[in-house]
Amino acid sequence: MKLLALSDLHVGHPRNREVLGELTPRPDDWLILGGDLGETEEHLRWVLDTLGPRFQQLVWVPGNHELYVHPDDTASPRGEERYLRLVELCRGAGVITPEDPYVTWTGEGEPHLIAPLFLLYDYSFRPAHVAEQDAVAWAMESGLLCSDEMLLDPRPYPSRTAWCHARVDATAARLAAAPPLPKVLINHFPLREDLVRLRWIPRFSIWCGTRKTHDWHLRFGAGVVVTGHLHIPRTDWVDGVRFEEVSFGYPRQRPPTLRADDCLREILPGPPARRGA
Ligand SMILES: [Fe+2]
Ligand SMILES: [Fe+2]
Numbered sequence: 001m002k003l004l005a006l007s008d009l010h011v012g013h014p015r016n017r018e019v020l021g022e023l024t025p026r027p028d029d030w031l032i033l034g035g036d037l038g039e040t041e042e043h044l045r046w047v048l049d050t051l052g053p054r055f056q057q058l059v060w061v062p063g064n065h066e067l068y069v070h071p072d073d074t075a076s077p078r079g080e081e082r083y084l085r086l087v088e089l090c091r092g093a094g095v096i097t098p099e100d101p102y103v104t105w106t107g108e109g110e111p112h113l114i115a116p117l118f119l120l121y122d123y124s125f126r127p128a129h130v131a132e133q134d135a136v137a138w139a140m141e142s143g144l145l146c147s148d149e150m151l152l153d154p155r156p157y158p159s160r161t162a163w164c165h166a167r168v169d170a171t172a173a174r175l176a177a178a179p180p181l182p183k184v185l186i187n188h189f190p191l192r193e194d195l196v197r198l199r200w201i202p203r204f205s206i207w208c209g210t211r212k213t214h215d216w217h218l219r220f221g222a223g224v225v226v227t228g229h230l231h232i233p234r235t236d237w238v239d240g241v242r243f244e245e246v247s248f249g250y251p252r253q254r255p256p257t258l259r260a261d262d263c264l265r266e267i268l269p270g271p272p273a274r275r276g277a
Pocket of ligand 2 (some may be wrong): 036228
């Protein structure tokens with residue numbers, strides 16, 4: 001039994017549904033879904049209905065795209081209410097969410113506590129000379145404006161930053177009280193600014209995480225940190241801890257012949273630990 005991961009499935013793109021539909025069933029393994037599965041409840045249901053039967057267990061965290069509601073849509077719940085609705089949809093399909101108790105991994109590799117998180121961002125991944133209130137204008141100077149600014153409503157919180165900080169505080173308390181096992185920390189957004197390497201759109205960093213989680217891999221004893229959002233799949237080692245960016249991404253970001261099976265990342269048992277890297 002292996003623990004695998006994939007994020008940013010973006011199944012609003014028909015080509016992504018086509019490629020993901022060919023994923024080989026692995027009924028003994030667990031699959032982490034790292035957020036940005038799509039923009040609608042129908043997209044989320046498609047992923048759960050398509051991939052759920054192919055794995056023993058799914059684990060889900062939301063991305064920013066799941067939380068999008070079009071300004072003209074006056075019927076759909078927004079903000080935290082929308083998030084909790086998606087949590088219920090996942091739970092109804094037997095999927096583990098950030099609102100559920102952390103479970104202990106007893107498959108291949110060392111026992112780990114699997115901790116799905118929802119932490120959002122607070123615009124703190126910016127240079128020191130840019131004030132928080134100027135962060136979006138600073139990004140816009142380079143032609144960047146994340147759709148979140150129009151589509152990700154933080155209500156009942158006054159801002160996405162306030163929502164992020166509430167989530168960070170509550171999650172830190174939960175992790176501090178968790179059993180002393182190595183953790184698999186799963187969050188859509190990167191936990192460290194130094195792992196946000198956006199060569200072509202560097203100022204997009206403000207929508208990518210919070211400095212409050214910079215030391216969480218050490219503070220909460222992570223064995224592995226799993227994230228997405230960047231659409232730049234890679235493996236990094238920081239302080240001997242493995243950081244896995246597991247994005248599937250948009251069709252144009254992958255070689256056309258790449259199979260979904262090739263994009264699955266093994267989280268546990270994973271490669272041998274690399275100490276001091
Ligand atoms: Fe994404
Ligand atoms: Fe994202």
